[in-house]
Amino acid sequence: MKVAVFATCLVDTLTPQVGIATVRLLQRLGHEVVVPPGQSCCGQMHVNTGYRRDAVSIVANHVRAFAGSDVIVSPSGSCVASIHHQQAQVARRAGDTALAEAAQELAGRTYELSQFLVDVLGVTDVGASYPHRVTYHPTCHSLRLLRVGDRPLQLLRAVRGLDLVELPGAEQCCGFGGTFAVKNAETSTAMLTDKMAAVLSTHAEVCTAGDASCLLHIGGGLTRLTSGTRTVHLAEILASTDGARTATQVTQPAVLA
Amino acid sequence: MTAVHLGMPTLPTAPRGVGHLRGTRSFPDEARDSLRNGQLRANLGHATTTIRGKRAGVVAELPDWEQLRQAGAALKRATMARLDDHLEELERQVTARGGTVHWARDANEANEIVVRLAREAGAREVVKVKSMATQEIGLNEALEAAGIDAFETDLAELIVQLGEDKPSHILVPAIHKNRSEVREIFARTMPDVDPDLTDDPRQLAMAARAHLRERFLRATFAVSGANFAVAETGTLSVVESEGNGRMCLTLPDTLVTVMGIEKLVPTWRDLEVFLQLLPRSSTGERMNPYTSTWAGVTPGDGPQDFHLVLLDNGRTAVLADEVGREALNCIRCSACLNVCPVYERAGGHAYGSVYPGPIGAILSPQLTGVEDNASLPYASSLCGACYDVCPVAIDIPSILVHLRAEHVEAQTHPTAESTAFAALARVMSRPRLWRAAQRAAGLGRFLSRGKPVLPRLPGPAAGWTRSRDLPTPPAETFQQWWAKENGGGRS
Numbered sequence: 073m074k075v076a077v078f079a080t081c082l083v084d085t086l087t088p089q090v091g092i093a094t095v096r097l098l099q100r101l102g103h104e105v106v107v108p109p110g111q112s113c114c115g116q117m118h119v120n121t122g123y124r125r126d127a128v129s130i131v132a133n134h135v136r137a138f139a140g141s142d143v144i145v146s147p148s149g150s151c152v153a154s155i156h157h158q159q160a161q162v163a164r165r166a167g168d169t170a171l172a173e174a175a176q177e178l179a180g181r182t183y184e185l186s187q188f189l190v191d192v193l194g195v196t197d198v199g200a201s202y203p204h205r206v207t208y209h210p211t212c213h214s215l216r217l218l219r220v221g222d223r224p225l226q227l228l229r230a231v232r233g234l235d236l237v238e239l240p241g242a243e244q245c246c247g248f249g250g251t252f253a254v255k256n257a258e259t260s261t262a263m264l265t266d267k268m269a270a271v272l273s274t275h276a277e278v279c280t281a282g283d284a285s286c287l288l289h290i291g292g293g294l295t296r297l298t299s300g301t302r303t304v305h306l307a308e309i310l311a312s313t314d315g316a317r318t319a320t321q322v323t324q325p326a327v328l329a
Numbered sequence: 330m331t332a333v334h335l336g337m338p339t340l341p342t343a344p345r346g347v348g349h350l351r352g353t354r355s356f357p358d359e360a361r362d363s364l365r366n367g368q369l370r371a372n373l374g375h376a377t378t379t380i381r382g383k384r385a386g387v388v389a390e391l392p393d394w395e396q397l398r399q400a401g402a403a404l405k406r407a408t409m410a411r412l413d414d415h416l417e418e419l420e421r422q423v424t425a426r427g428g429t430v431h432w433a434r435d436a437n438e439a440n441e442i443v444v445r446l447a448r449e450a451g452a453r454e455v456v457k458v459k460s461m462a463t464q465e466i467g468l469n470e471a472l473e474a475a476g477i478d479a480f481e482t483d484l485a486e487l488i489v490q491l492g493e494d495k496p497s498h499i500l501v502p503a504i505h506k507n508r509s510e511v512r513e514i515f516a517r518t519m520p521d522v523d524p525d526l527t528d529d530p531r532q533l534a535m536a537a538r539a540h541l542r543e544r545f546l547r548a549t550f551a552v553s554g555a556n557f558a559v560a561e562t563g564t565l566s567v568v569e570s571e572g573n574g575r576m577c578l579t580l581p582d583t584l585v586t587v588m589g590i591e592k593l594v595p596t597w598r599d600l601e602v603f604l605q606l607l608p609r610s611s612t613g614e615r616m617n618p619y620t621s622t623w624a625g626v627t628p629g630d631g632p633q634d635f636h637l638v639l640l641d642n643g644r645t646a647v648l649a650d651e652v653g654r655e656a657l658n659c660i661r662c663s664a665c666l667n668v669c670p671v672y673e674r675a676g677g678h679a680y681g682s683v684y685p686g687p688i689g690a691i692l693s694p695q696l697t698g699v700e701d702n703a704s705l706p707y708a709s710s711l712c713g714a715c716y717d718v719c720p721v722a723i724d725i726p727s728i729l730v731h732l733r734a735e736h737v738e739a740q741t742h743p744t745a746e747s748t749a750f751a752a753l754a755r756v757m758s759r760p761r762l763w764r765a766a767q768r769a770a771g772l773g774r775f776l777s778r779g780k781p782v783l784p785r786l787p788g789p790a791a792g793w794t795r796s797r798d799l800p801t802p803p804a805e806t807f808q809q810w811w812a813k814e815n816g817g818g819r820s
Contacts, residue, residue: 085767088803088809088810111760123734129754129757213713216712247710254790255707256356257793
């Protein structure tokens with residue numbers, strides 16, 4: 073299958089390793105991967121901050137960039153949810169019916185990574201190996217907008233060597249919320265603190281999730297605390313094999329009593 | 330707003346200077362203080378966790394919960410589409426059964442009506458059933474200004490009133506107080522209280538009972554809210570747990586019910602759906618202990634003089650907003666408060682309005698006009714937990730986002746933020762500019778001098794870097810890597 077990857081603006085700019093892992097994983101599963109060069113952002117940050125008019129041109133760019141793609145996969149529950157739930161609505165409100173229809177149609181071809189693997193490809197064992205103690209945070213938009221359910225957990229359970237530990241209070245928001253983290257920085261931090269306490273209580277080496285944005289938030293808090301637990305995107309774990317580890321994945325499993 | 334574009338007059342919002350829909354400070358400022366109140370955090374964390382669990386348990390018992398929820402949403406939508414007709418039907422039915430209907434455009438009119446009725450009845454004091462609408466309009470203050478004492482009879486409202494506090498939750502107004510704090514308030518403020526009163530819940534309840542019983546027996550005038558009004562029969566309904574409401578609704582000679590116009594359901598049968606949805610969502614009970622219904626006046630039984638005050642106070646303006654109007658479907662169960670991670674930490678007072686939590690964040694700004702409560706639509710991480718538990722499926726996150734846009738679009742001058750977002754949109758919609766901007770962002774790594782994280786940043790970014798690190802931008806973006814891998818990047 074020819075699969076176009078939408079990296080998202082955040083992954084593209086700040087955490088390219090997540091995009092690289094997505095490409096490697098899909099290629100390993102035997103698919104032809106393309107990265108349409110016109111891509112930038114889905115427009116979610118503008119919409120959710122109140123700039124839905126400014127978002128129209130971003131949506132138009134996104135639709136242009138992926139016009140020729142049959143299947144689009146993205147390593148972000150939040151951005152895919154925005155593509156599914158917001159893009160057409162934003163265009164329609166601005167009176168651009170043609171763009172709304174194109175966005176709607178594009179949304180039908182756009183999948184979040186774990187949904188694509190489990191629902192479209194029908195695989196749960198992607199042949200990955202990741203000998204670490206890992207806990208999974210189900211990000212809010214994956215959970216409640218895309219309803220990815222336990223698909224990421226199915227994928228993680230099939231990873232060789234991976235010790236999956238349940239995260240207490242997993243379904244509570246980490247407090248990121250886009251510009252919420254800045255506009256309501258203290259409430260956001262209070263939520264983050266409780267999320268970090270839950271993560272640390274699992275004694276996991278790695279906290280994973282399907283959204284680089286939430287991981288940036290949780291990870292930013294964990295490194296500020298000089299915690300030994302780090303954040304790694306689901307795509308990076310699934311891309312890992314015995315032979316191929318990225319630079320951020322070189323630690324050996326901790327020995328736990 | 331659409332109404333403005335059509336050249337129609339803007340519909341009136343809730344007036345300033347009366348009632349409790351506006352705070353004095355923004356949500357972030359209020360939250361800054363409440364987040365540091367460890368006692369409050371502990372009380373709220375404990376209480377919301379308990380109610381959340383109870384609700385989840387009783388909702389899971391019903392195999393048709395989702396259908397019930399959709400039925401509730403559909404009934405509300407249909408009702409709102411013909412609200413004017415239903416309200417006139419309600420007026421006819423209440424009048425036909427011996428009640429008197431008053432129409433109050435806003436808080437001031439509603440307060441004037443109730444004060445006038447109390448004066449006409451010669452009442453020096455009134456007993457009150459817990460009512461959000463009368464909190465919204467500041468009725469107690471209006472009565473007090475007229476020399477009339479108002480006594481709250483709901484246990485939690487009593488605690489709030491005796492403690493000279495403000496309610497912080499729709500269903501449990503004193504949720505921010507624990508039982509030892511309640512004991513302290515009772516011991517300090519109840520005249521004849523047992524000096525050995527402990528914080529045992531039963532002892533506290535008995536103290537409140539003794540305190541209230543005397544007031545019920547001497548009361549001649551009561552004020553209530555309403556959970557529902559049935560248009561076809563002119564029936565009002567109050568659901569409660571304590572029985573204090575039943576006392577207010579039956580013992581006094583005069584009963585005045587103040588009700589927001591959106592509380593109406595067209596037919597008696599509609600109650601079937603809502604009386605299943607409400608208790609399970611609010612208190613986590615299968616059925617609430619007391620459901621009172623009454624229509625007009627029944628000779629020789631209960632109050633002989635009944636008045637219904639229909640309150641608008643901005644509701645018609647909300648109804649005119651195609652997206653925001655869903656907020657009027659709320660049945661005040663407070664399930665959204667109990668699951669909200671923001672409410673649980675910042676507490677109800679941070680919202681500055683009698684309607685706190687997610688529903689308050691979409692209702693208050695619409696009732697007052699979004700500029701008077703501009704920080705509330707942003708008081709959410711958009712996690713969506715509120716939508717999942719809402720018994721009438723109000724899409725609260727989408728309305729929050731809509732109101733943020735209403736606020737942004739109401740600005741007549743560009744702000745620093747709007748300028749930045751407009752510039753960013755221009756860049757993000759032009760791939761070549763976007764790649765240039767990414768390269769510029771990559772230069773940020775020089776700020777970190779070889780460290781994996783950036784130093785603390787100034788300006789709006791400071792809100793982030795005060796408590797979290799930002800990684801140093803990588804030397805190469807994902808698209809640069811791809812282009813290198815694939816010799817020129819064209820696929």
